[in-house]
Amino acid sequence: MQTQECIKTRRSIRKFLPVPVEFEKLGRILDAGRLAPSAGNVQNWKFIVVTDDAKKRAVVDACVEQFWIETAPVLVVVCGDPVKVERLYGDKGAFYTIQNCAAAIENMLLTAHDMSIGSCWVGAFDDVKLRAALAIPDNVVPQAVLPIGYAEEKPIEPSHLTIENVVYLERYGNRVRDIASFMDEYSVHVQKAVAKLKGFVARAIERIKK
Numbered sequence: 001m002q003t004q005e006c007i008k009t010r011r012s013i014r015k016f017l018p019v020p021v022e023f024e025k026l027g028r029i030l031d032a033g034r035l036a037p038s039a040g041n042v043q044n045w046k047f048i049v050v051t052d053d054a055k056k057r058a059v060v061d062a063c064v065e066q067f068w069i070e071t072a073p074v075l076v077v078v079c080g081d082p083v084k085v086e087r088l089y090g091d092k093g094a095f096y097t098i099q100n101c102a103a104a105i106e107n108m109l110l111t112a113h114d115m116s117i118g119s120c121w122v123g124a125f126d127d128v129k130l131r132a133a134l135a136i137p138d139n140v141v142p143q144a145v146l147p148i149g150y151a152e153e154k155p156i157e158p159s160h161l162t163i164e165n166v167v168y169l170e171r172y173g174n175r176v177r178d179i180a181s182f183m184d185e186y187s188v189h190v191q192k193a194v195a196k197l198k199g200f201v202a203r204a205i206e207r208i209k210k
């Protein structure tokens, strides 16, 4: 799947078929998390793979009544260890740990979707219960639960803010009134440059022929 198509068509999946996820595909998802960017390249994430039914139930129990999670054959719990990054960046350590894990999570969601596997970013959980369920040490912070499996639902298309609502030009709050024409103008520049290049190549070919 092309990157743009993958980004545009990914949706949160909250109902899964009772079909196991191939080990090789799960490996690819975890590897995509491993390859995410991180502050200072500290890679201070850990991914706990949960397949055991009793352990899964304990994780679901931590996820504040989101019982649908149990329908996923695999759960990946993403944890961040802020110690090393705090040593490097002081107060920014916790902030970077959240961002590093978020980058890994999005890489995993997109890679799953690329292989037609569904997932969902679950951030609503009871920290204490989740730590107890998976023996997560005190210095490590659970960041997300990712239920992973083949979808048994047609996901809801969420509403998205328009680009005018989220893009400012040059300073905070400065909306681009007609962003379509702003982007169109840009594409006109690109088209002109391509036409110029084509003309240059055509003339060069003519000269060689002569």
Ligand SMILES: Cc1cc2nc3c(=O)[nH]c(=O)nc-3n(C[C@H](O)[C@H](O)[C@H](O)COP(=O)(O)O)c2cc1C
Pocket: 010, 011, 012, 013, 014, 066, 120, 121, 122, 123, 124, 125, 155, 156, 158
């Ligand atoms: C930080 C974060 C926490 C989230 N927590 C939950 C959650 O606990 N349960 C859930 O069902 N979805 C959760 N979501 C998924 C969002 O509801 C979902 O991404 C959003 O509605 C947009 O839908 P889409 O993912 O299909 O584009 C979370 C997403 C993010 C980024």
